[in-house]
Amino acid sequence: MNSGDMDEGASPESTLEKLAYQFGRTYDSYLATEAGLTQFWSSSGNGVVSYAQIGRYLHVQGGLLCNPADRESLLREFHAFVRQQRYCVTFYSVVEDDLPLFRQCDFQVTKWGEEPMLDLANLTWAGGEFEWVRRQFNFCHRQNVSLTECRRENHSQAEWDALLDDIRAVAAEGLKSKPQRREIWFFNGRFDPKDWGRRRLFLARGDSGHGRIEGFLVCLPFENGSHWAVETYRHRLDAPRGLVAFMIHQCVQTLRSDGVATVSLCLCPAVRVEVLPNDSWLVRRGLQFGFNYASIFFDLPGEYHFKSRFRPRFVPRYICHWPHASVRSMWSLVRLSGVLTLDYRKLAVNLCSRFWRRKPRNLAVPPSTDAHDGR
Numbered sequence: 001m002n003s004g005d006m007d008e009g010a011s012p013e014s015t016l017e018k019l020a021y022q023f024g025r026t027y028d029s030y031l032a033t034e035a036g037l038t039q040f041w042s043s044s045g046n047g048v049v050s051y052a053q054i055g056r057y058l059h060v061q062g063g064l065l066c067n068p069a070d071r072e073s074l075l076r077e078f079h080a081f082v083r084q085q086r087y088c089v090t091f092y093s094v095v096e097d098d099l100p101l102f103r104q105c106d107f108q109v110t111k112w113g114e115e116p117m118l119d120l121a122n123l124t125w126a127g128g129e130f131e132w133v134r135r136q137f138n139f140c141h142r143q144n145v146s147l148t149e150c151r152r153e154n155h156s157q158a159e160w161d162a163l164l165d166d167i168r169a170v171a172a173e174g175l176k177s178k179p180q181r182r183e184i185w186f187f188n189g190r191f192d193p194k195d196w197g198r199r200r201l202f203l204a205r206g207d208s209g210h211g212r213i214e215g216f217l218v219c220l221p222f223e224n225g226s227h228w229a230v231e232t233y234r235h236r237l238d239a240p241r242g243l244v245a246f247m248i249h250q251c252v253q254t255l256r257s258d259g260v261a262t263v264s265l266c267l268c269p270a271v272r273v274e275v276l277p278n279d280s281w282l283v284r285r286g287l288q289f290g291f292n293y294a295s296i297f298f299d300l301p302g303e304y305h306f307k308s309r310f311r312p313r314f315v316p317r318y319i320c321h322w323p324h325a326s327v328r329s330m331w332s333l334v335r336l337s338g339v340l341t342l343d344y345r346k347l348a349v350n351l352c353s354r355f356w357r358r359k360p361r362n363l364a365v366p367p368s369t370d371a372h373d374g375r
Contacts, residue, residue, distance in 0.1 A: 012039065016048055017197050019065040024222035026093040026317065027115060027229035027264040031189050031220070032062030033197060040078050042066065047074035051089070052186060054332035058082065058089040061186065064098065072101050079105045082322065088329050091320040092187075093267060099318060107320040110279040113269040113287070116312030120256040120263060125249070132309050136242030137249045143240045146209040147217075147250040150201045164192045167203075167216045167234070174234040179297060179347040186337045187267075191218055191232050200228070202254075204235070204247050214239040217247045219255070222264075228255055229264040248310065265307045267317060270300055271366045280325035296350055298339060305363040 010018075016039060020030045032050035040049045047066025051058045064071045082089045092112060094102065099109055125133060152160060171191055175183065183190075193199070200219040205211050215235030219228045230251060235243045252263050270291035273284050291300045321329065334340050 012041075013195070015045075016050070016065070017195075019048055020062055021198055021221050022224045023065050023067060024062060025095050025098075026063065026222065027220065027231060027266045028093055028187070029062040029065065029220075029222040030197070030199070030229075031186075031231075032065060033193075033195070034061075034190060035194055036185075037061055040081060042070065042074045042077055044070070044073075046070055049074065049078050052336055054336050056087050057329050057332040058087050059186065059333055059336055060089060060091045063091060063094060071098065072104075075101050075105060079322065088326070089322050090325070090329060090333070092317075094318040094320050096316055096318070099320075102320040105322065107322045108278060108280055108324045109276055110283045110319045110321070110325065111273040111276060112317045112319040113267050113273070114271040114314040115267050115317050116265040116307045116310070116314055118252060118263040118265065118310060118312050120252065120260060123252070123256070129311050133245055133249055136245035139242050140204075140240050140246035143206065144208045144211075145204055145206055145214060145240055145243065145246060147202050147204050147247055147254075148209055149254060150203055152196050152201075163201075163203075166213045167191055167201075170213055170216060170236055171234045173236050176346070177237065177350075179342050179350055180338060181341050181343045182338055184298075184337050184339050186333075189218065189220065189231050191216070191234065198225075202247060202251050204239075204243060206240075215243050215247055217251055219251065223262075226260065227262045227264060228260050229266055231266055244306075245309070265310065265312055268300070268304045268307055268314070268366075271304055271314065272316070272368070280319075280321060282327065283319060283321075283325045283330065286330065296347070297342075301363050302361070304366060305361075308364045 013033075017033050020032045024030055024032070032048075037050040037052055040051070042048070047064065047070050049060055049064065050062050051060045053059075064074050066074045078089075091102070091107075093115070094109075094112075102109060150163060155163065168191075171183065198221050202217040202219070203213050204215040204217075206214055213236075215233065217230060218232040220231045221228050230248055233244050233247060235247075240246075248265070255263055270287035273287050275284065290298070295301055319325075
């Protein structure tokens with residue numbers, strides 16, 4: 001990296017944060033700033049790719065972080081580095097506009113899923129389509145729940161540490177209902193990172209804001225702050241019904257008042273993974289199998305159902321592999337994320353619960369590509 005092209009006196013960490021904030025294009029762009037990732041800097045120092053490594057497999061977090069005019073040169077330099085080192089690399093949540101760049105470098109492109117977006121300019125929460133959201137909000141409001149933002153600069157170190165201890169306790173309680181032994185990483189952000197940067201933390205409390213923390217929500221910026229992602233949310237097991245919908249509703253209201261244009265609800269994997277020319281049959285079938293049959297490990301149908309209740313605009317996202325996807329590259333991602341690092345006792349409890357459930361879940365089903373109109 002040519003440090004002369006960075007802001008004078010800026011550290012690589014602060015430059016990375018600035019690039020993720022300014023030039024990130026999807027919900028996970030700001031996750032590129034998290035600890036545990038390695039950075040590849042362009043020769044000019046004006047662009048960066050953050051990745052996690054498992055053996056010879058590189059998994060890129062946040063995409064190409066640079067000025068749009070520099071994306072092609074950054075990708076070509078990174079691609080040359082990958083070829084020279086004989087690595088295999090995977091980019092996630094690639095936007096449709098960037099696909100020609102990846103295809104020029106012979107990347108294999110596969111549909112990954114769709115990112116639900118709320119366009120705030122005309123969002124009123126009125127009408128029958130938002131009746132469910134209003135019902136969740138009204139119930140929590142009657143329970144005297146309120147959502148407030150906690151900014152790092154308004155708290156002493158001791159106060160902030162106490163807040164983080166509280167949200168760790170909430171997160172640990174929520175993990176009890178999941179089969180994993182620990183929080184899934186890489187696709188999910190850490191809720192207590194070493195450096196908060198421009199993340200925004202919202203806390204839901206009972207007793208009109210004076211009670212215990214019932215849940216929390218963390219937002220990440222991208223597109224120069226015009227877009228924010230509701231990236232992490234957790235709640236206590238005995239929190240009021242509809243708390244997550246309440247938190248998202250109130251958070252969106254706050255962001256709109258701040259002039260934010262769009263809020264992302266983060267990726268819905270495996271949604272409308274139609275066949276693409278020369279895509280990975282292995283990844284496509286794996287995603288379809290996961291959506292239809294593996295909800296005990298990660299509830300993709302339930303996640304789509306919940307996010308669809310906010311009536312978002314769904315935007316396609318892609319995975320780009322080089323030279324191609326393989327069983328080993330997919331397994332390295334499983335190892336990296338920890339999605340199959342299981343607590344077998346909790347897994348058995350979840351299986352029994354589903355077996356004895358008397359009624360099947362009535363979940364929304366993604367419409368076909370032909371019927372999909374973006375809402």
